[in-house]
Amino acid sequence: MGAHGAPAAACFTWVLFYAVQAETDPSRRLAEADWARGLCSRTSVGFYAGTARSFEKLLPSRVLKKCKTQAPSKGSWIWKGRNWCWEAVKRHACYGHHSWEDAQSQAAADKEAPDLDDTPFPALQDAERCDLPELGASLVPDPPPEGPVLTDDREERDQDEQTYMNYQIEAHEAEFWFHQHVAVYVLNLPTAADRWSRISRRLEELHIRADRVPGIDLSEPGAIQQAQEEGLVPRLWNFSAAKQNMVRLLKDSSETTARRYLDNYGRGTIGCAAAHLRAMWQATSNAHRLEKPVVLILEDDVTLEDDFMLKLRRLLRHEAPCDWEVISLRSQCPYGVCVSPHLTRVQPDANEPEEMCRHGVNYGFYAMLYRVDSLISIANKLHQRIWDETRPGCLANDVALASLAEEVVYYAVPSSQVPGFVGHGDGFGSVRGELNRKGESPWLDLVLQNKHDQSDTEKSRREMLLSGWICAVMRISQI
Numbered sequence: 001m002g003a004h005g006a007p008a009a010a011c012f013t014w015v016l017f018y019a020v021q022a023e024t025d026p027s028r029r030l031a032e033a034d035w036a037r038g039l040c041s042r043t044s045v046g047f048y049a050g051t052a053r054s055f056e057k058l059l060p061s062r063v064l065k066k067c068k069t070q071a072p073s074k075g076s077w078i079w080k081g082r083n084w085c086w087e088a089v090k091r092h093a094c095y096g097h098h099s100w101e102d103a104q105s106q107a108a109a110d111k112e113a114p115d116l117d118d119t120p121f122p123a124l125q126d127a128e129r130c131d132l133p134e135l136g137a138s139l140v141p142d143p144p145p146e147g148p149v150l151t152d153d154r155e156e157r158d159q160d161e162q163t164y165m166n167y168q169i170e171a172h173e174a175e176f177w178f179h180q181h182v183a184v185y186v187l188n189l190p191t192a193a194d195r196w197s198r199i200s201r202r203l204e205e206l207h208i209r210a211d212r213v214p215g216i217d218l219s220e221p222g223a224i225q226q227a228q229e230e231g232l233v234p235r236l237w238n239f240s241a242a243k244q245n246m247v248r249l250l251k252d253s254s255e256t257t258a259r260r261y262l263d264n265y266g267r268g269t270i271g272c273a274a275a276h277l278r279a280m281w282q283a284t285s286n287a288h289r290l291e292k293p294v295v296l297i298l299e300d301d302v303t304l305e306d307d308f309m310l311k312l313r314r315l316l317r318h319e320a321p322c323d324w325e326v327i328s329l330r331s332q333c334p335y336g337v338c339v340s341p342h343l344t345r346v347q348p349d350a351n352e353p354e355e356m357c358r359h360g361v362n363y364g365f366y367a368m369l370y371r372v373d374s375l376i377s378i379a380n381k382l383h384q385r386i387w388d389e390t391r392p393g394c395l396a397n398d399v400a401l402a403s404l405a406e407e408v409v410y411y412a413v414p415s416s417q418v419p420g421f422v423g424h425g426d427g428f429g430s431v432r433g434e435l436n437r438k439g440e441s442p443w444l445d446l447v448l449q450n451k452h453d454q455s456d457t458e459k460s461r462r463e464m465l466l467s468g469w470i471c472a473v474m475r476i477s478q479i
């Protein structure tokens with residue numbers, strides 16, 4: 001065999017082995033088919049695990065001691081052994097478009113966390129790869145100027161025109177691909193006609209057809225029982241037991257905290273969770289008829305960017321590992337590891353206890369992308385986690401899914417990327433919060449009464465101790 005024969009033979013053997021594997025390994029065949037349809041990237045290997053991760057052991061002992069003993073932030077959910085520096089950083093990161101670096105810098109400025117230069121908190125491993133605002137920049141180029149062109153500017157004008165033409169071609173290809181592969185659903189309460197009008201108008205502008213999925217309002221008396229009869233909430237799920245467990249979990253927290261968490265874990269939250277599960281099941285039942293391998297479920301207060309379809313096609317074709325099951329297209333305070341410029345592999349936050357549902361990271365269910373083949377499995381796992389009375393912190397579906405990242409292959413786009421795929425809000429308030437406040441005053445009363453009872457008990461205990469101490473002093477003085 002010639003000098004180049006051995007390497008050539010080895011190369012041929014490797015290619016032949018790979019081809020045989022592709023033929024005999026069903027998962028590899030599926031990955032190849034998904035790649036061919038533009039649903040994932042062969043060059044992106046999904047070797048990042050969703051294992052629950054804590055970084056406390058990486059912190060210097062002096063920092064950890066200070067973070068465990070410093071005063072909790074006002075309104076914090078208090079439990080024994082909590083890292084209050086980490087809680088402060090999350091409080092800044094989980095709202096708006098803050099990167100983890102910005103969040104820790106703000107917490108450090110408030111004297112609630114160590115300086116970045118001293119002890120950075122690795123909420124996102126390899127954060128420099130994806131936790132950057134500029135990565136969400138618009139892909140839409142400015143149209144070339146009209147009118148006469150000076151000779152010296154001719155080359156630049158030609159480049160601008162070519163860039164704009166290339167964008168339009170790719171955008172049209174992305175739109176065709178999107179219509180072939182993605183089924184779209186929008187969650188919307190029947191009473192929220194203004195929200196439906198706004199988002200349907202925006203989808204029409206982008207030539208996107210969507211099915212409306214009725215949201216669920218459980219704030220009225222008897223509404224939960226009716227939802228149980230309709231199968232939207234498990235028949236055996238006991239809201240009273242969940243509330244009692246929430247009272248227990250809030251026993252060391254302030255009255256302010258109790259009021260704040262009312263906004264997160266009342267009937268509005270239950271209705272939101274049930275509505276998302278309804279949308280997932282509806283999408284599953286329609287999958288065979290539509291023959292589309294991907295499902296996008298939108299909340300009605302999001303705004304899709306002009307280049308949404310192009311960004312999505314690029315994300316799946318060039319970055320998404322072929323093992324993905326669900327991708328959040330806008331995730332606040334994403335915890336895990338950056339795997340590409342626009343994706344993180346979500347990991348449960350093991351710095352927080354499992355009893356508290358690892359509360360809380362990866363906020364937001366604004367725009368959720370699911371593989372149809374995995375949808376029923378994800379819905380069933382989410383169903384079991386949400387309706388676990390022993391962990392009422394899991395009633396929030398975004399917190400629940402993040403806690404399931406060991407069982408579900410979950411990726412997310414950081415909300416720090418601006419403007420990213422979708423905007424949120426646009427003048428609308430939180431329907432979930434409004435329904436929580438409307439339907440849950442008895443729960444709040446229960447929490448506060450429980451805390452008052454505890455306070456009275458503690459006061460009586462202290463008075464008894466003080467009385468005993470006075471009697472002891474008097475006896476000693478008489479001796």
